[in-house]
Amino acid sequence: MSAHFATLLAWPKVKALASTGAVALLPIGSTEAHGPHLPLSVDVVIAEEVCRRVAARLDAKGVGSVTFPPIAYTLTDFAAAFSGTVSLQGDTARALMRGVIEGIAHAGFTRVLICNHHLEPAHFKLVHEAATEARASTGAKIAVADHRRRPHGPRLGEEFMHGGSHAGGYETSLMMAAAPHLVDEAARRALPDLQVDLPARIKAGAKDFLECGGVDAYFGTPASATAAEGHRLFEILAEVSEAALEGD
Numbered sequence: 001m002s003a004h005f006a007t008l009l010a011w012p013k014v015k016a017l018a019s020t021g022a023v024a025l026l027p028i029g030s031t032e033a034h035g036p037h038l039p040l041s042v043d044v045v046i047a048e049e050v051c052r053r054v055a056a057r058l059d060a061k062g063v064g065s066v067t068f069p070p071i072a073y074t075l076t077d078f079a080a081a082f083s084g085t086v087s088l089q090g091d092t093a094r095a096l097m098r099g100v101i102e103g104i105a106h107a108g109f110t111r112v113l114i115c116n117h118h119l120e121p122a123h124f125k126l127v128h129e130a131a132t133e134a135r136a137s138t139g140a141k142i143a144v145a146d147h148r149r150r151p152h153g154p155r156l157g158e159e160f161m162h163g164g165s166h167a168g169g170y171e172t173s174l175m176m177a178a179a180p181h182l183v184d185e186a187a188r189r190a191l192p193d194l195q196v197d198l199p200a201r202i203k204a205g206a207k208d209f210l211e212c213g214g215v216d217a218y219f220g221t222p223a224s225a226t227a228a229e230g231h232r233l234f235e236i237l238a239e240v241s242e243a244a245l246e247g248d
């Protein structure tokens, strides 16, 4: 069985994998500003790395997997003011995600695991809605790993729960572990800490990162990020994601 990437396979192989019970993995991210030290692809890179680690865990248990190309465009209103951010309307994003999930299910995969790492609340809600719709239309088992939920969230650190989980110590550590060549180290080390309780600001009605006080599209403590912390976080994310497959 082992772990495969859909884009590298011819259709008969995809068909054979689906019919023997391989799990389909779908990474979801965004194309959005992540501070002056990280590229627009952060959420996609993180989602793909989580899928890679989940695939390795499944492989170790004798379960095959096929990772599909990521969804890299979605609703991202909070970062819309920054160059390079591309935001879709909610209905468009939901329809796109639903269509991709249904397409995967129609290929014969009965188990689909969605690994989303764009954490904007309005977007994550669309992910759950798209999965619910695709579940109803295809009958496939579609799991959405949601690492924000207890008991998982607190394991990802104080910044993740109450600070800037956007381009701060959390995401920057993950990027240093998964794709260090994409992190501008000089820019990262020069960034002052920006302590903002992002979830609380959003709850209080803030509509974008500027209203939250993030004039450079980052929050938290990028300067304190380390690759070792990133690897620790990835293992938790992979564990939580794999568990979602069991629980759904």
Ligand SMILES: [Zn+2]
Pocket: 034, 042, 043, 117, 118, 119, 166, 167, 171
């Ligand atoms: Zn992000």
